Amino acid sequence: MISKACRYGIRAVVYLASRYGETAKSSFAEISREVDAPEAYTAKILQILTKSGIISSIKGPNGGFYMERLQIDQAVINIVDTIDGLDVFYECGLGLKQCSASRPCPMHDQYKMARETLLDSFSRTTIEQLARRVKEGSSFVRNLAIPGVG
């Protein structure tokens, strides 16, 4: 559905958002550790997110990644749009180049329904809402530590 890069990206952003208010900024080393994502790859993704204004960064000592209030109040779909684009929400489920109500693939209606359910969640849910759950401890952005591994 959405790419691995995008899944890492959402987890990273939600983690960053959950640290809103803390004075210290987060390095990509910290972020990748906290969301169990490969360090160098996460750095690339954070770079893209910074360039597009989803998150902010400052270089040098005491620098790192952080988010502004306005950024936290964005919908999650903006992250998906930046990393994967929105095509997946509009493409034909069976891969036809053009597929519409007037010339549908055999699964058009069913697929559209599912796609829209997902697009709706991503559009209506804000980063803040997800971050709050993480802060509360009612949801998680990292894997459970496996005792004896790592």
Add this chain to the structure above:
Amino acid sequence: MISKACRYGIRAVVYLASRYGETAKSSFAEISREVDAPEAYTAKILQILTKSGIISSIKGPNGGFYMERLQIDQAVINIVDTIDGLDVFYECGLGLKQCSASRPCPMHDQYKMARETLLDSFSRTTIEQLARRVKEGSSFVRNLAIPGVG
């Protein structure tokens, strides 16, 4: 969401099903042409579908691919299961190794909803239903011919 191979596969099977009753079997050359999918790749996919019993085939002159009544009455999910597996319907939307109601990712509920909508359509829709639409001409498994191209 589902792989390209799987999308070609569904289109190929629906096409084959729509030819149920015709005496002549279909070659992979014919099938790939009729669903606008790469010939050699389609052959591979048809091979997998044959081995798993989704469709049938016979080698040699007058041979080719075809479907039995029982095969046509299967749910579409069986095609997905054979080509991609069902993991996609059970994996975490944000890529966590374990994600459940008791230890959810921040989007767990929303994602589950969308995933189940899709799994439900695939499970409740039969190949026959899709093939009927194609036979009626109310839906399509191939791209619109672009005048002057091809």
Add this chain to the structure above:
DNA sequence: ATAATAAAGGATTAAAATATCTTTTATTAT
């Protein structure tokens, strides 16, 4: 000014998915 820090940028590698090509096997018609 200089050294240290941390992200940005660019180049490269690895793995997976997509796609093609060649050889083999089964079946049929002659």
Add this chain to the structure above:
DNA sequence: ATAATAAAAGATATTTTAATCCTTTATTAT
């Protein structure tokens, strides 16, 4: 039996996605 047909099987190539590594730039503290 032999030639022709069509799928099965295996090997190889290409493209995309995922991931790493190395160099450069900006910022800060000394």
